Amino acid sequence: MGVLFRGIRALLPDMSIRETDVCVEGERILSLGEIPEGFAPDTVVEGKDRLLLPGLVNAHTHTYMTMFRGCADDLPFAEWLNGHIDPLEQRMTAEDCYWATLLGNMEMILNGTTASVDMFIYTETASRAAEECGFRTVLTRGLTGPEGGERRLREFFAEYEARKGRCSRVTFALGPHAPYSCSEAYLRQVADLAKEHGLGLHIHVSESQFEQTTVREQYGCTPAELLDRCGILGEKTLAAHCVWLSEADIALLAERGVSVATNPVSNLKLGNGIAPVPRLLAAGVNVALGTDGAASNNALNLFRELSFVALLHKGVTGDTTAVPAKEALRMATANGAKALGLEGCGEIRAGAKADLTVLDIDKPWLRPHTDILSSLVYCARGDEVCDVMVDGRFLLRKGELTTVDRERVLFEVDRTCRRLGLIK
Amino acid sequence: MGVLFRGIRALLPDMSIRETDVCVEGERILSLGEIPEGFAPDTVVEGKDRLLLPGLVNAHTHTYMTMFRGCADDLPFAEWLNGHIDPLEQRMTAEDCYWATLLGNMEMILNGTTASVDMFIYTETASRAAEECGFRTVLTRGLTGPEGGERRLREFFAEYEARKGRCSRVTFALGPHAPYSCSEAYLRQVADLAKEHGLGLHIHVSESQFEQTTVREQYGCTPAELLDRCGILGEKTLAAHCVWLSEADIALLAERGVSVATNPVSNLKLGNGIAPVPRLLAAGVNVALGTDGAASNNALNLFRELSFVALLHKGVTGDTTAVPAKEALRMATANGAKALGLEGCGEIRAGAKADLTVLDIDKPWLRPHTDILSSLVYCARGDEVCDVMVDGRFLLRKGELTTVDRERVLFEVDRTCRRLGLIK
Numbered sequence: 001m002g003v004l005f006r007g008i009r010a011l012l013p014d015m016s017i018r019e020t021d022v023c024v025e026g027e028r029i030l031s032l033g034e035i036p037e038g039f040a041p042d043t044v045v046e047g048k049d050r051l052l053l054p055g056l057v058n059a060h061t062h063t064y065m066t067m068f069r070g071c072a073d074d075l076p077f078a079e080w081l082n083g084h085i086d087p088l089e090q091r092m093t094a095e096d097c098y099w100a101t102l103l104g105n106m107e108m109i110l111n112g113t114t115a116s117v118d119m120f121i122y123t124e125t126a127s128r129a130a131e132e133c134g135f136r137t138v139l140t141r142g143l144t145g146p147e148g149g150e151r152r153l154r155e156f157f158a159e160y161e162a163r164k165g166r167c168s169r170v171t172f173a174l175g176p177h178a179p180y181s182c183s184e185a186y187l188r189q190v191a192d193l194a195k196e197h198g199l200g201l202h203i204h205v206s207e208s209q210f211e212q213t214t215v216r217e218q219y220g221c222t223p224a225e226l227l228d229r230c231g232i233l234g235e236k237t238l239a240a241h242c243v244w245l246s247e248a249d250i251a252l253l254a255e256r257g258v259s260v261a262t263n264p265v266s267n268l269k270l271g272n273g274i275a276p277v278p279r280l281l282a283a284g285v286n287v288a289l290g291t292d293g294a295a296s297n298n299a300l301n302l303f304r305e306l307s308f309v310a311l312l313h314k315g316v317t318g319d320t321t322a323v324p325a326k327e328a329l330r331m332a333t334a335n336g337a338k339a340l341g342l343e344g345c346g347e348i349r350a351g352a353k354a355d356l357t358v359l360d361i362d363k364p365w366l367r368p369h370t371d372i373l374s375s376l377v378y379c380a381r382g383d384e385v386c387d388v389m390v391d392g393r394f395l396l397r398k399g400e401l402t403t404v405d406r407e408r409v410l411f412e413v414d415r416t417c418r419r420l421g422l423i424k
Numbered sequence: 425m426g427v428l429f430r431g432i433r434a435l436l437p438d439m440s441i442r443e444t445d446v447c448v449e450g451e452r453i454l455s456l457g458e459i460p461e462g463f464a465p466d467t468v469v470e471g472k473d474r475l476l477l478p479g480l481v482n483a484h485t486h487t488y489m490t491m492f493r494g495c496a497d498d499l500p501f502a503e504w505l506n507g508h509i510d511p512l513e514q515r516m517t518a519e520d521c522y523w524a525t526l527l528g529n530m531e532m533i534l535n536g537t538t539a540s541v542d543m544f545i546y547t548e549t550a551s552r553a554a555e556e557c558g559f560r561t562v563l564t565r566g567l568t569g570p571e572g573g574e575r576r577l578r579e580f581f582a583e584y585e586a587r588k589g590r591c592s593r594v595t596f597a598l599g600p601h602a603p604y605s606c607s608e609a610y611l612r613q614v615a616d617l618a619k620e621h622g623l624g625l626h627i628h629v630s631e632s633q634f635e636q637t638t639v640r641e642q643y644g645c646t647p648a649e650l651l652d653r654c655g656i657l658g659e660k661t662l663a664a665h666c667v668w669l670s671e672a673d674i675a676l677l678a679e680r681g682v683s684v685a686t687n688p689v690s691n692l693k694l695g696n697g698i699a700p701v702p703r704l705l706a707a708g709v710n711v712a713l714g715t716d717g718a719a720s721n722n723a724l725n726l727f728r729e730l731s732f733v734a735l736l737h738k739g740v741t742g743d744t745t746a747v748p749a750k751e752a753l754r755m756a757t758a759n760g761a762k763a764l765g766l767e768g769c770g771e772i773r774a775g776a777k778a779d780l781t782v783l784d785i786d787k788p789w790l791r792p793h794t795d796i797l798s799s800l801v802y803c804a805r806g807d808e809v810c811d812v813m814v815d816g817r818f819l820l821r822k823g824e825l826t827t828v829d830r831e832r833v834l835f836e837v838d839r840t841c842r843r844l845g846l847i848k
């Protein structure tokens with residue numbers, strides 16, 4: 001049993017590309033460059049016109065929101081949130097979230113993504129959907145409090161205890177929602193629970209100017225400073241957004257070893273601005289790449305996100321060398337895996353997890369092949385993806401989904417949207 | 425002879441979508457909504473899961489530069505231009521430009537684009553390539569002077585006289601390169617020639633801070649003011665970029681009836697910043713959308729450009745209603761046709777030119793179909809495009825190119841790139 005990628009161009013951990021043979025056995029990459037004696041693959045993927053990447057990692061999303069795609073665009077922020085998204089969330093059932101998660105995971109698989117960190121309302125259906133489709137997910141349940149805070153923690157831990165260790169691809173982290181939606185005491189409580197259970201933390205930080213102002217008025221400090229004094233910031237913490245950071249905040253995040261998930265499209269779409277990604281990178285922060293939810297993107301396509309993160313910062317700093325293509329790709333692969341605590345993921349090397357994406361690079365919009373990584377970041381659309389593998393198992397093979405029933409999911413999503421009054 | 429799009433959702437001039445029958449006869453749309461008696465189509469396109477758009481219009485590009493895709497990315501601007509792009513242009517032959525133009529036109533067709541305005545070095549090969557593949561193009565020859573200015577004008581007019589009226593899809597405009605690369609006297613001469621021959625004008629305006637400073641030092645005014653006093657600004661003028669504009673410049677462009685081609689990706693990639701698109705729109709300027717050349721984008725994909733123009737301005741102004749999806753789509757269709765002087769293009773209505781693009785909208789990343797225009801702008805990748813028609817003739821049918829020999833073009837592009845030392 002195994003898969004041989006024969007004579008394929010592969011992206012190596014140093015971001016160089018080498019034509020080589022890659023052998024996969026079980027859940028892992030067995031070897032690179034030489035085919036071990038006795039290795040008898042049952043599937044051979046021919047490398048001609050193909051490029052092998054580590055599977056892309058989506059470092060911040062809310063997959064259940066895929067149900068809300070396109071339902072409230074181009075509106076003032078308050079109308080978007082209070083008039084549409086919040087009321088819809090209230091009416092969404094656990095079963096609705098299951099289908100929405102499958103739709104989102106399907107979209108991510110089709111676009112070469114193999115893992116995500118997901119902040120959910122209904123953890124049970126989210127973990128069931130991820131398990132069933134073979135996708136790798138770090139699940140967090142959005143926690144706000146004190147109001148309802150204890151209940152949310154109970155729900156999360158019930159699910160965590162029931163599921164932990166059951167499927168190695170589905171892991172858990174604690175998800176205190178944001179500095180403005182959790183009290184200081186609740187943040188401290190969650191931080192303590194994370195330490196006690198050895199869990200990571202995923203939180204929205206300094207997403208908007210509103211947050212910055214609110215926290216300053218209430219606590220007299222920045223959101224990052226507040227989180228630090230609550231014990232939230234550490235090496236197992238993944239902070240999403242981080243648009244409005246002071247220089248001191250950047251130094252603090254770097255010192256604490258926090259990872260940052262930048263979400264360029266969502267930050268633009270919600271009018272929140274542009275994160276200081278070049279300064280975060282310069283400070284040594286591990287910066288990963290996320291799409292956020294479909295209500296504020298509206299795609300879950302990391303190739304689109306790659307072009308935004310590589311282009312935006314050149315434009316706003318005037319520095320054409322800011323966030324080069326290789327750096328952007330590292331954010332979407334190795335940095336993402338590190339941010340999510342996915343050991344052995346995000347790189348193509350012997351012994352690593354076989355989370356892999358194959359692209360057909362024989363496309364007019366990627367030619368000539370002068371610099372194929374550059375073309376991936378600045379030109380790829382997502383439809384170049386032909387094979388996607390997680391833990392050595394194909395989720396997409398020759399363009400066909402192998403674990404998701406596409407028609408059934410689309411049917412159920414439409415049925416839900418009709419009930420919610422989103423479509424006729 | 426004719427084509428019937430049966431029961432298809434079509435984007436109408438008021439940006440609403442209606443399910444209807446669309447009949448095409450010869451080069452034009454014969455009818456919408458009813459099938460005229462005796463109409464006997466030889467091709468029927470079934471409308472199920474399809475969306476019919478006016479063909480997208482690329483309002484600024486240099487298609488010959490598709491040869492340089494990926495050859496000099498993430499470098500300081502001066503090194504990019506003087507160390508790579510300029511020397512490569514010097515070594516490029518007319519025949520090289522022919523193949524590069526076919527590569528670029530092929531990419532645009534695959535992405536649903538039916539027309540472009542193209543600033544070229546070699547007009548003959550550019551017009552030959554466009555004619556052969558059935559693409560609609562407004563050709564301009566980049567004019568700089570006084571040095572070599574007379575020669576360039578002679579070359580342009582020789583080509584113009586030889587070709588004008590020969591192929592209705594290939595038209596011509598005068599292309600004074602930029603305020604900093606043409607002398608004041610040369611600009612005046614070109615403006616006079618445009619009037620004399622009834623030709624449009626296409627020019628780069630206020631692309632960079634460098635240009636702003638240079639013109640201010642030399643002439644004591646803004647680039648727009650300089651162009652105005654030379655007689656360049658008028659209703660048949662298309663100004664590309666317009667990133668660095670004063671409020672007075674915006675009022676001047678509006679008053680003169682100048683069209684603007686915004687190129688969000690190129691402006692970011694070259695570190696030039698973000699054009700004041702919402703203010704241009706508010707002033708009533710006709711704003712169209714362009715990709716610029718592949719050396720500074722690197723794709724010629726207007727779907728990607730649509731997402732940038734709709735998202736960027738929300739992010740930098742903080743206004744989530746800036747450049748809504750419909751406005752972005754109008755830029756890429758009707759506004760583009762107006763900017764290029766393409767009468768009867770850019771809209772789906774009886775009597776209009778049959779420049780049309782059909783998309784397969786049954787894609788997970790466009791579902792649910794809550795707001796399909798929103799999904800087009802915020803999610804579409806380009807591979808949804810299945811049919812493309814110019815002047816009633818299919819250039820793409822069921823995903824297959826009908827007028828371009830894909831393999832031959834890629835072969836010749838690679839051969840040229842090897843000679844230029846761009847690939848091995």
